[in-house]
Ligand SMILES: CCCCCCCCC/C=C/C(=O)SCCNC(=O)CCNC(=O)[C@H](O)C(C)(C)COP(=O)(O)OP(=O)(O)OC[C@H]1O[C@@H](n2cnc3c(N)ncnc32)[C@H](O)[C@@H]1OP(=O)(O)O
């Protein structure tokens with residue numbers, strides 16, 4: 001159920017949210033809900049045409065009675081100057097920034113041993129440094145004096161992230177950054193939280209992985225306790241809740257929205273091997289060998 005159907009329409013009237021990656025997938029679902037709740041929304045990402053098309057589509061989410069607006073502003077969050085100019089443009093146009101949703105990001109799949117330094121940096125710069133750039137500029141430019149709420153989208157990296165080491169490291173860092181900023185910026189009345197989604201299907205998320213996209217998402221299904229994938233509309237209600245006054249006493253928290261996926265199996269298969277160092281000699285190892293011998297007789 002969408003949170004906008006539970007929260008009264010107009011809850012976010014006259015507020016302003018900046019949502020990075022707001023034109024696709026999870027970001028688009030978040031913006032659609034915020035607009036329905038009366039919030040003005042700025043969507044910011046790199047691909048201008050896609051961003052502008054999304055803004056036109058998102059306008060349809062705005063109730064006729066609402067004065068909410070949606071504005072696309074091109075921005076690569078990896079570039080500090082572009083983030084500074086994004087914040088200045090929003091403040092010039094809207095005069096305030098109540099909410100920042102750091103949703104823009106992503107990665108490619110690769111075993112760690114095959115990752116190039118350039119590929120590693122691209123993912124760290126996007127997900128960690130990009131998030132930091134946005135937090136810092138929105139805080140210094142507005143929230144330090146006026147308060148606000150920051151919400152970081154991270155990932156299910158709680159058991160490491162085999163096959164995506166770069167993003168696992170970056171998202172774990174953002175989990176920690178969330179806690180630090182929640183404390184450092186508390187005295188400005190700024191709440192900072194994160195959401196760690198499970199595997200969430202959208203066409204754009206799948207297409208990022210090119211030919212292997214369909215396989216990655218299909219093979220993830222058995223690893224969810226739900227035995228299905230999530231969709232962006234199952235992330236956006238939690239985001240709206242954490243932004244809203246209903247979460248006024250929640251800060252420094254990461255909410256897992258993953259149907260329990262992070263508590264269940266890891267997808268990475270470890271092949272059988274005998275490379276592990278031997279256990280130390282002694283009575284316990286002898287007993288273990290006896291057990292294995294008797295088991296092989298069965
Ligand atoms: C298995 C476990 C499943 C486990 C189960 C999986 C569950 C799925 C969960 C889904 C999670 C999601 O986040 S789904 C959302 C997905 N959406 C996104 O990722 C969107 C944004 N992503 C991106 O823009 C890109 O992926 C990202 C790498 C971050 C940035 O790309 P850019 O082209 O902008 O970056 P550049 O600075 O040009 O550098 C690109 C360099 O990155 C490296 N690189 C890029 N793509 C590469 C690739 N496919 N293979 C190797 N290397 C690559 C190369 O070194 C590139 O350099 P050159 O060699 O010189 O070209």
Ligand SMILES: NC(=O)C1=CN([C@@H]2O[C@H](COP(=O)(O)OP(=O)(O)OC[C@H]3O[C@@H](n4cnc5c(N)ncnc54)[C@H](OP(=O)(O)O)[C@@H]3O)[C@@H](O)[C@H]2O)C=CC1
Nearest residue numbers: 021024025026045046047076077104105106199200204205
């Ligand atoms: N789908 C899933 O299973 C999960 C997704 N996530 C994370 O959720 C977030 C949203 O992903 P999702 O909606 O699924 O996938 P999408 O690929 O649809 O969304 C990624 C968005 O991030 C934007 N983006 C990427 N790099 C940058 C950048 N350097 N500067 C500005 N914007 C950028 C993209 O726009 P553009 O290319 O135009 O810049 C795009 O709108 C991402 O951070 C993703 O990694 C986390 C866990 C699971």
